[in-house]
Amino acid sequence: MQKVTSTPADDSACGWYHLSGPRQPRPAHSGMKKARWTIIGAGYTGLAAARQMALNFPDEEIVLVEAQEVGFGTAGRNAGFAIDLPHDIGAEDYIGDLETARSTLKLNLLGQSVLRDIVQSNRIDCAMRASGKYQAAVTRRGLAVLDAYRRGLDKLGQPYEIIEGDSLPEHIGTAFYKRALYTPGTILVQPSALVKGLADSLPENVTLFERTPITEVEYGEKIVLGHANGRITTDKLVLANNAFGMRFGFLGRTMLPVFLYASLTRPLTKDEQAALGGKSFWGVIPADPFGSTVRRTHDNRILIRNSFSFNPDGRPKQHNLGRMAKRHRVSFERRFPKLPNVGFDYTWSGSLALSQNHQGFFGQLAPGVYGALCCNGLGITRGTVTGTLLADWIAGKRSDLIDFLLSSSGPNKAPPEPFLSLGVNATLWWGQRKAGLES
Template sequence: MILPEYDNQCGWYELLNNVSSFPPLEDQATFHTVVIGGGFVGNAAARRLAENLPDEPFLLIDALKIGQGASGRNSGFVIDQPHKRELELSSDAHKAKIVRLNRTAIEYFETQIDKYGIECQWSKAGKYQAAVGERGEKHLANYEHLLKQGNEVYHRLSAEEMRNVFGTDYYSAAIYTPGGMLMQPAALMRGLADNMPSNVRVVEETPISEIERTGTGFVLTANNGAKVRCRHIILATNIFTPELGFMRNRILPVMTFASMTRPLSEAEMSVYGGQTDWGLTPADHAGTTVRMTQDRRLIIRNSYRYAHDYNTPAHLLPKMKLRHREGFLARYPHLKDVEFEYTWGGASGLSGNFETFFGKVEEGVYASCCDQSVGAARGTISGMMLADMVAGRHGQLLQDMVEVSGNPSWLPPKIFLRVGVPLRMQMARFASRSEL
């Protein structure tokens, strides 16, 4: 059984101060529902369960420290619109439901952040999508067409505006949409976990190794031998879900890598000449994501691998750092003395047919997985809706969630994936080389 591992490399988590501690599970206890996984899905599911059923006890359990896993490793975007394949391939009605769901998740985040004073660099900064050359501009033109079709507000930037925001002349075209949010993901995860309702017990550093069905529910056994009983299980484990015996051969684990600089000095900020607190995704799917944080750190994210081992191989990080350095210097040759402080990988779950999964896996077991690399808003709303499903609360949002989800297709055996997926990624990287 492969278990999640922490590599001490995730910049977002390593920058946290005074991280709280939730003790590992050691006793035996009984809960209404156990939520396995403390990322976006699990955090939202546990909180919503507590709100729906305030007299019932719940357990949120994570194999690592909350914030160390995939949800604490993303680039800090909370995107309100359909993204990538869903934007391009979905019907107008499908996209309208996704927008409604994502914006509900954003409102839910904001409610908790305001209520508990969570310091996570939350910002209504919107999102930029940008192109480098001809290939990217074609993708960007299609993106603009789709925004117009959906009657979405957007702004196409001039060359001067791009330079003033991004601090570089590298990009040939960019579009701004105002609805997205930016944040520090590990800080957000910790802040939400630290402020769970009183009927949610939070447990960390306790991997679940076995799930056994009983006449009245389930017995879950942790890696340290501790056991808990429950009536329902929510699997917020995404790529690790098959390790627990569910969704086997349906989730394709893909890892992308990021590097984060040290904070820019006052003098370097003057040379940089752009703004702080913005995020840019590439018009070309295989291009480079760039962030400038509120604390003056630039982040470069690109390069993918088939994560058959689920965790980040340490030997790959130097190679990825060099790739990121190339992308950084192409954009910011005037900041050549600014070094990267952290480089890390983060995995997401894809499916062969681009479908996400949401709902009941089998009686008493619920899951949301195959996030298609858009986990913050989608993961949060799906966690909320899984909690509503468990509590028997069926409203329009839950109906929308079911309707925008699907059935991930069966994948070929891993022996074929280990050859075919890397080859396809290399081809995509070559095709998109002008946009990296």
């Protein structure tokens, strides 16, 4: 018997969740159930896998189990960037091996296409817009990153525009940055609204159980998933729960649950919108990986996302929120001095599953157990495409992209505790310190 020693328990203040449309959660599971296919985790990966499994096996029931409420967890807490381009922070030009970058680009574009088709065909109201993104820099170090990435994009043959600082207020309403690299292929969304819509438009042969955290697993000819109110006995199990996959007995010490923090302002008044200027909807990612992500949303709020913590159990620490909100206030005031009285309505945390070698897992974990895990901070596109392709692979389909994913070395082992926490915390502290004004 494998005890699941930690289950998701996110903080309650996610702005995306509270501002997205209400929905009726599906009932929690209780009693005994038998299934051929069971998927754990109703984020982007699990929802995509469930949808594609239902299409591949139309006469069979697909069971999807979510520990919390759909849209409340990790998938609904990110910054809402569905990014097309590869961004290998381990490579000098952020592109690295050209063939790998081309395959990664194809994966991301497929993920975008899958999402776009589902949103359009089901009329999901998630403020999806193909608005591109600005990668912006203010320090010398950040400018060097932009220059390196520009060279990488040239090598990959992808379009971009360099926008100098004096022109940036026309785009994003702030003169804070010295330069930005604009790439047109990113799609921006309201992430919690998107996840809710994906769940509510699943095929009829998908049975979704919410608020059902699995607390124990017995592996054998049949796999038995236990929780407080019952058991699910399944022939095949798909893990789509990122770092929590380690709690199910696989890939131990390979995924690092790193938390990022975000704050969302109240809506800007008409006068504040006029004072800000720029476009009505945009997204900025930092040149420095430890800098601030910034968005102006469809409902005229400003999002600030920065600051990291390493939480080995995959659960947030409530006491961090107040401290992070103060950091967000400093970052906001640096960028938007024209908006002196705009307060935050929400501050929350959200986790990333990161690996030291920036690789995820795709394939078979054990007899009858499969996984698509460790999105390395690109869950919207990467989770969607890996969930979809894993369902195809399980159904016996093959493609160049499936072969590319199967060829990955997977996430590598991290050191044991206490060395792991010491090393990760030191890296996060030093990275945030070096980011300086980029944060």
